Amino acid sequence: MTKDDLYRETACVRIKKGTGRSLKAGSAWIYDNEIDTITGEYENGDLVRAEDFDGYPLGHGFINLQSRLAVRMLSRKRDAIINDDFIEMRVRNAWEYRKATVDTSSCRIIFGEADFLPGIVVDKFSDVLVVESLALGIDRLKPVILEKLMAVLSEDHIHIRGIYERSDARVRLQEGMERFKGFIGEPFDTKVEITENGVRYLVDVEDGQKTGFFLDQKYNRLAIQELCRRIKPKRVLDCFTHTGSFALNAGLAGSGQVLGVDASQLAVAQAEENARLNGLENRVHFQCADVFDLLPKLEQEGQTFDVVILDPPAFTKSRNSIKNAVKGYREINLRGLKLVKDGGYLATCSCSHFMDPELFTKTIREAAGSVHKRLRQIEYRTQAADHPILWAADESYYLKFYIFQVVDEK
Incomplete structure (x- = not known):
């Protein structure tokens, strides 16, 4: 073509x-x-x-x-001319927005509809780009988008050593496209080291979840780091830890003992590697387990924690399964609340845009009422600014993140 x-x-x-x-x-x-x-x-x-x-x-x-x-x-302009110059304008605007709003050492540069390039995501992990293309039309424009992005980054003297494509989501099948992942251009080492909030990570862009690392929680992880630095918790529990990000932020802040839990052995192995990378392996530990099975067991053993973090995957990706998702969020928050010491802290979030803020808040409130806990809200946050929320595009607002102090009813 x-x-x-x-x-x-x-x-x-x-x-x-x-x-x-x-x-x-x-x-x-x-x-x-x-x-x-x-x-x-x-x-x-x-x-x-x-x-x-x-x-x-x-x-x-x-x-x-x-x-x-x-x-x-x-x-949406009647006289718009869609050509190379138009694509360059979209890409340049996206990059200038990131420079103005976030740490760009690792960030999401293009966030689909919220950057007016629907169906494509581009993440920057240090000197590597990872692209995810989810729509047929944007897939055709992908080479131009990447060409323009490389040129725009080079103007700021940013060297990109390689591009990897992670267009392996099932949604591509609904567009009549095959799932694909692989190098765009010359191969390179797909284990990429990044530093975020002072924490070092090895990001696996080839086999990690989504594009390899969840950049949207960047400043929420920092909020946990700052909280732990102030209160110096003796015990922290990080549920659905993935590659250990919240746990490592808690450990870096001086927490006594931190336990991260994930059902994926691959994720646990990556988290352990990240703990060693930061010299935290003596205080930050990881366990491969189903969180829904482990939390009742910890409760039966009488274990409690100063801080409990709940960062589950999206329990619903459609409106049809919201009822089951609500049950899942209520159960996980109920179990998590039972493990928080009186006066301790709970961080809890949802990354499904179908679980809107009002429903998520209601679900947490019901869970707290069921276990006779009172919640004192410290912070409510959303995704980092490199994942912008575009008003009128509801799907761009998906991450809800609360930090509470938990007090027993007396």
């Missing part, structure tokens, strides 16, 4: 009267059941113009009728 073919618009999508409310409010999507007519020739993945029922221009995006998200918008 030539550059001319890449940017050519030969079709127009017109939506039904009375539809497109979310799009007009700022969303980037036209759903398949909102389309009235399509005029002109096109293939899935092509750029198209979008119009309201009466012909009013709605902007430009790429089409894929295999997906429920039939059109993903790149621009």
Whole structure:
């Protein structure tokens, strides 16, 4: 496919009267059941113009009728010209935003719809980029996006030694694409050392979860580090520890003994490696176990902790399973609260955008009531600013993070 073919618009999508409310409010999507007519020739993945029922221009995006998200918008301007210069503008804006808001040594540079490049994520881990492409149209633009990003970074004298693709999520199948992971360009060592909040990590960009490391919790981990530095807890429990990030922040802050728990032996091995990297292996330990099984066992043994951290995976990725997710969040918070000493601290979060802030708050409140604990809120936080929350794009607001002091009812 030539550059001319890449940017050519030969079709127009017109939506039904009375539809497109979310799009007009700022969303980037036209759903398949909102389309009235399509005029002109096109293939899935092509750029198209979008119009309201009466012909009013709605902007430009790429089409894929295999997906429920039939059109993903790149621009809402009628006179926008989608070309190399347009892609460079989007990429440059994304990087300038990160420079203004976060530590860019390791950060998410492009966050899909929130950076107006729907369906693509690019993470920077020190001198390595990891790209995840989830939509057919953006997949075609991926080489241009990466080319422009490399050029923009080089202007700030940032050397990138390699790019790895982690487009292996199941959602690609819904777009009619195969799952893929592998090098873009020359191979390199996929174990990448980064430093975040003073903690060193080895990030496995090839086999780690998602793109290798969860950058969205960066400043929430720092909040735990600062809390532990102030209170100097004797015992800390970090549940769903993944590669040990919250546990290591607690350990670096001077906590006495820290236990991190994860059901993945690979994650535990990586966490232990990270503990050694930071010289914390004598105080920060890890155990491979199912958290739902382990917490009742710790309670039966009469164990308690000064700080308990709950960072579970998303218990729901669709609206259809919210009820079961609520049960999971209530259970894990109930069990965690029982293990917190009177006057101790609970950090708890949800990374599912379907578990909205109100429902998550209600679930925690119910769990606390069930075990006769009173919660004194210290902080409420969301994801780091390199994962921006775009108002009107509800899916971009997904991470909810609380820190409470836990007090027994007396």
